[in-house]
Amino acid sequence: MADTVRADAPEEALSTCRPVDPLRALLEGNARFAAAWIQADRASAPASRSRALSRLWRHNCITTASTLVGGQAPWAVVLACADSRVAPEWIFDAAPSDLFVIRSAGNTAFDDAVASLEYAIDHLAVPLVLVVGHSGCGAVTAALGSAPLTPLLSELVAPIRASLQPGDDLQQAVVHNAKRSAAELSAKSDLVQRALTEGRLTIRSSVYDIASGKVTLLNV
Numbered sequence: 001m002a003d004t005v006r007a008d009a010p011e012e013a014l015s016t017c018r019p020v021d022p023l024r025a026l027l028e029g030n031a032r033f034a035a036a037w038i039q040a041d042r043a044s045a046p047a048s049r050s051r052a053l054s055r056l057w058r059h060n061c062i063t064t065a066s067t068l069v070g071g072q073a074p075w076a077v078v079l080a081c082a083d084s085r086v087a088p089e090w091i092f093d094a095a096p097s098d099l100f101v102i103r104s105a106g107n108t109a110f111d112d113a114v115a116s117l118e119y120a121i122d123h124l125a126v127p128l129v130l131v132v133g134h135s136g137c138g139a140v141t142a143a144l145g146s147a148p149l150t151p152l153l154s155e156l157v158a159p160i161r162a163s164l165q166p167g168d169d170l171q172q173a174v175v176h177n178a179k180r181s182a183a184e185l186s187a188k189s190d191l192v193q194r195a196l197t198e199g200r201l202t203i204r205s206s207v208y209d210i211a212s213g214k215v216t217l218l219n220v
């Protein structure tokens with residue numbers, strides 16, 4: 001697809017990049033990533049690691065710069081943590097214009113995140129939102145702890161603390177926080193709620209495991 005796009009038809013070119021099943025496309029991209037990630041982890045030399053990772057980015061709809069100048073056509077919103085190990089395009093083996101990414105420490109549904117989501121739904125007709133929590137999350141660790149935080153960091157961890165259940169360990173807290181973020185996205189926005197009701201939008205939550213590279217969907 002990539003080498004057949006015409007620079008004078010960006011919308012047409014980008015629309016061909018939209019998968020029929022966005023959730024399946026994300027999971028298939030993650031499966032490609034996880035396989036390369038594990039293979040690279042097992043490689044003994046830097047050159048072997050590079051070879052393993054060079055298998056990524058071969059299955060995407062790679063668009064040209066001149067096409068992207070004309071617009072974007074993302075097919076999924078990813079709400080992820082700001083953690084440097086959880087880069088969405090990387091873990092889903094996705095290309096520019098595929099994912100509309102919203103990030104903050106703890107992947108919470110903060111107001112600006114919901115507003116960004118409203119834009120993605122209203123102006124870009126994005127049909128899927130995936131909230132991605134992750135193993136070893138520092139923001140969730142902070143929410144579980146009692147160390148003093150700055151006023152702004154206290155504000156940031158407040159919704160994470162609200163998602164916790166008694167006795168949660170870090171892994172359980174990450175799951176509860178991801179599920180709460182997914183629920184908050186619709187609770188905070190009539191536009192998001194309407195898109196869900198009309199069947200134009202699906203919201204799911206998930207957890208990314210840094211060790212294995214795998215994203216696991218959570219039950220709704």
Ligand SMILES: [Zn+2]
Binds near residue numbers: 082083134139140
């Ligand atoms: Zn995190």
